[in-house]
Amino acid sequence: MGIEVLALSLPSPSSHCEQALVLLLFMLRFWAVLLPTCSIQTSKCSSGRQIEAYARKSSVVSKIYPAWFHPSSSDSRHSFQRCFSSSEALLTSKSQPASTSLVLGNEKVGVLLLNLGGPETLDDVQPFLFNLFSDPDIIRLPRMFRFLQKPLAQFISVVRAPKSKEGYASIGGGSPLRQITDAQGEELRKALCDKNVPAKVYVGMRYWHPFTEEAIELIKQDGITKLVVLPLYPQFSISTSGSSLRLLESIFREDEYLVNMQHTVIPSWYQREGYIKAMANLIEKELSKFATPQKVMIFFSAHGVPLAYVEEAGDPYKAEMEECVDLIMEELEKRGITNPCTLAYQSRVGPVEWLKPYTDETIVELGQKGVKNLLAVPISFVSEHIETLEEIDVEYKELALKSGIENWGRVPALGCEPTFISDLADAVIESLPYVGAMAVSNLEARQSLVPLGSVEELLAAYDSKRGELPPPVTVWEWGWTKSAETWNGRAAMLAVLALLVFEVTTGEGFLHQWGVLPLFR
Ligand SMILES: C=CC1=C(C)c2cc3[nH]c(cc4nc(cc5[nH]c(cc1n2)c(C)c5CCC(=O)O)C(CCC(=O)O)=C4C)c(C)c3C=C
Numbered sequence: 001m002g003i004e005v006l007a008l009s010l011p012s013p014s015s016h017c018e019q020a021l022v023l024l025l026f027m028l029r030f031w032a033v034l035l036p037t038c039s040i041q042t043s044k045c046s047s048g049r050q051i052e053a054y055a056r057k058s059s060v061v062s063k064i065y066p067a068w069f070h071p072s073s074s075d076s077r078h079s080f081q082r083c084f085s086s087s088e089a090l091l092t093s094k095s096q097p098a099s100t101s102l103v104l105g106n107e108k109v110g111v112l113l114l115n116l117g118g119p120e121t122l123d124d125v126q127p128f129l130f131n132l133f134s135d136p137d138i139i140r141l142p143r144m145f146r147f148l149q150k151p152l153a154q155f156i157s158v159v160r161a162p163k164s165k166e167g168y169a170s171i172g173g174g175s176p177l178r179q180i181t182d183a184q185g186e187e188l189r190k191a192l193c194d195k196n197v198p199a200k201v202y203v204g205m206r207y208w209h210p211f212t213e214e215a216i217e218l219i220k221q222d223g224i225t226k227l228v229v230l231p232l233y234p235q236f237s238i239s240t241s242g243s244s245l246r247l248l249e250s251i252f253r254e255d256e257y258l259v260n261m262q263h264t265v266i267p268s269w270y271q272r273e274g275y276i277k278a279m280a281n282l283i284e285k286e287l288s289k290f291a292t293p294q295k296v297m298i299f300f301s302a303h304g305v306p307l308a309y310v311e312e313a314g315d316p317y318k319a320e321m322e323e324c325v326d327l328i329m330e331e332l333e334k335r336g337i338t339n340p341c342t343l344a345y346q347s348r349v350g351p352v353e354w355l356k357p358y359t360d361e362t363i364v365e366l367g368q369k370g371v372k373n374l375l376a377v378p379i380s381f382v383s384e385h386i387e388t389l390e391e392i393d394v395e396y397k398e399l400a401l402k403s404g405i406e407n408w409g410r411v412p413a414l415g416c417e418p419t420f421i422s423d424l425a426d427a428v429i430e431s432l433p434y435v436g437a438m439a440v441s442n443l444e445a446r447q448s449l450v451p452l453g454s455v456e457e458l459l460a461a462y463d464s465k466r467g468e469l470p471p472p473v474t475v476w477e478w479g480w481t482k483s484a485e486t487w488n489g490r491a492a493m494l495a496v497l498a499l500l501v502f503e504v505t506t507g508e509g510f511l512h513q514w515g516v517l518p519l520f521r
């Protein structure tokens, strides 16, 4: 840690002696990078353990992405980049755009945006849900039941589809996600071009078109030589960025071209100055629409994850979410906005416990406490989607008004907001030196198929044991449990129904014998 702080704050070296010192420190620091990634434990935890898991994760990732991962330390960022540049002759930064050519040379740069995907028509809803529930990072079954993953996904998707379809029908018959993500990709391409980094931008969705595999095919066709992988989730979760990166890892492993292509991953970027400022801008604008802006409760609503992801698998999602909210509130405070705020989690699926407090329960409580003005801020996703357009705008608004809240507002998702897109472009540019540097070191070390600092490292840091997560939907649990009762009840009802059908069609059985059903013969 001491080494890291030192390296980050070193000034530009001016003599050979200083350069050698910088190189030595860099090597020591790099050696330190390799060590902690092997030993993350993700067993059952108390809240103390949870913090420990996050702290370790934080150190691992910040060591992999030191220069641009902590925008709050922008001074040290530039010092480090100068130091890096002088020893490796690879540099790009906002203050020195000309040096981009050093990084790029004859390289073909690609940016792969990873996102969830959504059904484009109502007919797509069930197959989309099947893809989602087939993902072991969404429903992870105990090892001995893994063979049930697809049948279970089929069953749940068929059962859930009617309710989901209603939701998608109410927002125009499909998800806007593809359109918005494509637009973000195009704006990002233009922003990179404006910053002298010509790059192609690709969109790879996890559960619907264009699938990640389709994007990878295009990347290969275009002969991309340097790839920056950018999940469009500001905060990391095993269930979102983690799942997409795990898929990417498996694709990379099996492909000769990709194994040799240099790439790097931006795992999460919720703490970037540009993103925080863009969110604060949107909040400030919506606040000003209230009659009494200073009396508005700022209500951050994040997509939930099952509690076990955080407490048992070490998912940093909750910690990153809380830090993100703190950073946005700090930024607002700098602007003289000191409203109270709350963070709650929405969109739970199935009977297991999800991150609390739940958005619906919190809205009711706030109403009971006499809150009259509420500004909802969707925080875990950067596009409008079913959970902003339907769940927040319709369901939660209705609940809020019923619970005594008189004035309701909602901050739009970032979409193609220019400050945000420009910041994403900066994140890509700042990550470029790492594509080459890390890959070279990794090739030398012959460590793994993908460069250090990318998929495997990240997943190892977050979810080393690939532990068994309680599924977020009802599946079998032994014992006198809620799910056992549910499934027993359903099995019993099916058995009774089958007996009735048998008796009615054959005229034989104990109901006829007891005279409960009449004999037709
Ligand atoms: C950060 C964002 C998200 C997290 C975390 C997340 C976890 C998660 N989601 C489900 C189940 C469903 N999600 C669904 C849609 C959906 N989820 C996200 C984002 C996160 N999910 C988005 C952006 C969308 C909407 C896409 C769109 O079409 O607009 C759905 C389908 C919709 C529905 O039926 O409600 C399900 C189901 C789980 C189980 C989970 C964590 C384990």
Ligand SMILES: [Fe+2]
Residues within 6 Å of the ligand: 303, 347
């Ligand atoms: Fe979801």
